[in-house]
Amino acid sequence: LPSSSTSSLNAEVKNQGDNTNSHKVLILGGGVAGIIAARTLRQSGVNDFLIIEARSEIGGRMMSKSFGSKSKGNGTQYTIEQGANWIQGTQDGKSAANPIFDLAKKHSLKNQFNDFYNSVLTYDATGQVDFLTTLNKSEDQFAALTVLAGSRIDQGLVDVTGRTGYSLVGAKATDPHSAASEYMQFDFEYAQSAGQTSLIAASWNNNYTYNVDQGGFSDENNMSVDQRGFKTLIQKEAAEFLKPNQIVYNSTIKKIQYTDHGATVTLANGLTYTGEYALCTFSLGVLQHDDVTFEPSLPEYKKEAISSMVMATYTKIFLQFPKKFWFNTEMGLYADSERGRYPIWQSLDHPDFLPGSGIIFVTVTGDFANRVEGLPDAQVKAEVLSVLKSMFPTTDIPEPLDFFFPRWRANPLFRGSYSNWPPYFSSDHLINLKSNIGKLYFAGEATSRKYYGFLHGAYFEGQAIGTTIAGCIRNTSCPDLPRIPQITNSDPYQLTARAIADEL
Ligand SMILES: Cc1cc2nc3c(=O)[nH]c(=O)nc-3n(C[C@H](O)[C@H](O)[C@H](O)COP(=O)(O)OP(=O)(O)OC[C@H]3O[C@@H](n4cnc5c(N)ncnc54)[C@H](O)[C@@H]3O)c2cc1C
Numbered sequence: 001l002p003s004s005s006t007s008s009l010n011a012e013v014k015n016q017g018d019n020t021n022s023h024k025v026l027i028l029g030g031g032v033a034g035i036i037a038a039r040t041l042r043q044s045g046v047n048d049f050l051i052i053e054a055r056s057e058i059g060g061r062m063m064s065k066s067f068g069s070k071s072k073g074n075g076t077q078y079t080i081e082q083g084a085n086w087i088q089g090t091q092d093g094k095s096a097a098n099p100i101f102d103l104a105k106k107h108s109l110k111n112q113f114n115d116f117y118n119s120v121l122t123y124d125a126t127g128q129v130d131f132l133t134t135l136n137k138s139e140d141q142f143a144a145l146t147v148l149a150g151s152r153i154d155q156g157l158v159d160v161t162g163r164t165g166y167s168l169v170g171a172k173a174t175d176p177h178s179a180a181s182e183y184m185q186f187d188f189e190y191a192q193s194a195g196q197t198s199l200i201a202a203s204w205n206n207n208y209t210y211n212v213d214q215g216g217f218s219d220e221n222n223m224s225v226d227q228r229g230f231k232t233l234i235q236k237e238a239a240e241f242l243k244p245n246q247i248v249y250n251s252t253i254k255k256i257q258y259t260d261h262g263a264t265v266t267l268a269n270g271l272t273y274t275g276e277y278a279l280c281t282f283s284l285g286v287l288q289h290d291d292v293t294f295e296p297s298l299p300e301y302k303k304e305a306i307s308s309m310v311m312a313t314y315t316k317i318f319l320q321f322p323k324k325f326w327f328n329t330e331m332g333l334y335a336d337s338e339r340g341r342y343p344i345w346q347s348l349d350h351p352d353f354l355p356g357s358g359i360i361f362v363t364v365t366g367d368f369a370n371r372v373e374g375l376p377d378a379q380v381k382a383e384v385l386s387v388l389k390s391m392f393p394t395t396d397i398p399e400p401l402d403f404f405f406p407r408w409r410a411n412p413l414f415r416g417s418y419s420n421w422p423p424y425f426s427s428d429h430l431i432n433l434k435s436n437i438g439k440l441y442f443a444g445e446a447t448s449r450k451y452y453g454f455l456h457g458a459y460f461e462g463q464a465i466g467t468t469i470a471g472c473i474r475n476t477s478c479p480d481l482p483r484i485p486q487i488t489n490s491d492p493y494q495l496t497a498r499a500i501a502d503e504l
Contacts, residue, residue: 006206010442011411024048025469026265026275028253031060031464032455033444035238040466042241046473049241050273052265054252057231058238061283061414064229068320069401073358079227080318080348080359082406083417084455087111087224089209089217098209098212098217100233100455101276104172107236110226112352112430116184120331123391124176125132129178135333138181142169145453162186162194162202162421180335180343185358190453191312191365192420201421201452208450217456242393252413256280277469279437281462284433284446285415298437301485305432308425311416313369316403317342317384318361322350325395326360326388334391340368342387358401362387369417373407380405418453419446427499428487435483439472441465450498 025032025041030053032186036497041049068077085442090101090113104111122131131157145165166172173182186194188200191364206213224230224337238247256278263278286292287306298306326332330352341364348359364382365370372380381403388397408417415491434447443465444458451457472478 001380013375021271021273022271023275024473025050026278027051027281028058028256028265028278028406029281029444030055030058030238030247030280031444032234032348032458033465034060035234035242036279036459036462037279037443037469038246039237039241040463041470043472044467046281047456048376049246050275050290051247052251052253052267053247053249056249058235058247059229060281060458061418062229062234063271063406064231065177065404065406067318067402068357072324072401073320074356076357078357078359079102079403080316080361081224081230082316083408084219084427085223085228085316086098086114088221088454088456090220090221090222093214094254095212095217096215096291098456099459101217101222102179103233103237108232109230111222114221114223115453116221119329119340120333121327121329122177122335123334124180125390126338126502127391129177129335129392131181131335133293134177134186135181137180138171138173140183141166141169141182142185142206142218143268144169144171145199146206149200153200159200159421160197160421162199165199166194176337177341178338182334183340184333185329185342187365188363190420191314191339191369191417192310192422193366196310196420196422197265197420198365198423198425201425204287204450205449205452206268209454209456217467223353225348226486230438232411232447251342251411255293255295255375256440258438258501260438262439277441278464279441279443279469281333281444281458283311283414283416284309284354284419284443285409286413288500289412289415291412291415296380299485300433301483301487302435302437304487305429306420308429309433309445310420310422311409312418312420313409314363314365314417315369315372315405315408316361318359318403319381319384320355320402321358321360323358323399323459324360324470325392332391332392334387336387340366342384345391356487370409372405373409377405385403405424421452426487428484431482431484431499432487436468436480441469441481 027038032052034051035101038051063083064079065082066077067080080372087101091097092121148165148169173179190197208216210216221366253265254267254268257264264272264274266272334343342362344363346361348354349357408414430449443461446452447461
């Protein structure tokens, strides 16, 4: 399907603007957290809110794009996903429902099970080499890692890095095959390496989404191949309740002034809006990067929390060729002598996804993704083609018809892809990241303890904060969210264990 239909999708709530600049609640950002917060306010009888969004559409990091040559190949353009692509942890019939999967069903989103680990061929610099046994072993090693994290919580042991955890379970990825296999388990999920990531947080983040025995949804991932774009599900949801005068587009906020009585935001064009309450849903990266200034400046405990969590980078690099010359599996795993160098390949030209499209993409993460962002397109393309030549030494690799990758880190509306929890970020920091300052509230994927990084994390956070703000407005309940002015404890993971126990 051509992707021309994507632009008309949220026409029902588009560009109507606002007729007053004073509201009960200002919702800053129209991603999943902002939209679900708005829906929750409305369900609670609060209708006087305004969503202020910098882009021309709803969706935030659910961002699609038309890709493919119009004049060459099969002449068709396809909708590809620059950001979120998978419903991660669907539902196994008995487990809790991932609300994103529910929305996908409700809005008839075309999505397809993606068999990452069973439909894969493996490669290294010499071409196709079977190291599937090593890949399977790395799945077991990751499972052992999560068990280790659980037992360390039970014993009140300090958090360590995922790398230390791997060592403790006897997993040492020292050669390219085992390093690539570990990468597919770990970096492909967290967008950073095991050495940069908290063992305990990575484990619960995994379990609460994928492990049914731990309250997760299921271990399956479905990929959106909907040619209206994955964002369709949140745009359609918004169209059901949002009135045109409840959102303004193309409105970049530069300043947020807050007092005990509310907040005033100033746009890049000088326009101002005031709200008795304000909810900031900007990404952790935006907050870290000072793209928006706060007056007065945020308290120290808040700044410490914001700067201590990491906004990681996850970059998909898309190529379209005149015709498919690669594997017939869904995935290809390439083991370079440099860990993380163009490792995870995924075929969209597959019967289950976009057959006949000639499209393949490769994902890079973390420091390597940051490096790639800093390079010109031509250099990245040359590097990627040289890897394909190594993987398919007997194939004459043609010039791609189209080539694209997004630069999430450079984008001032995101400044990275999604958050990751480093080992020095404590449970108390998370409390402070989430805490309100008077009538200024914060929510987004990064404030989710269980599901940070995920769409469903943003969803649940939007829902929870919408309920809190509605309670304040309707005078039913208005507790200050907890905050810890100085994090002094030397035993933070005792607190983590307690906090998780409290949530269950
Ligand atoms: C490459 C990539 C792959 C991903 N893959 C998956 C996946 O497969 N599955 C999954 O579950 N999750 C995935 N995620 C994560 C998921 O996309 C996010 O967790 C989720 O979309 C975050 O929603 P949010 O509402 O918290 O933030 P956002 O989507 O960032 O929403 C914030 C909004 O604020 C707006 N904004 C920012 N600054 C300003 C400003 N100054 N003025 C006005 N508006 C502003 C932005 O435009 C944006 O619309 C991925 C993310 C990326 C980038």
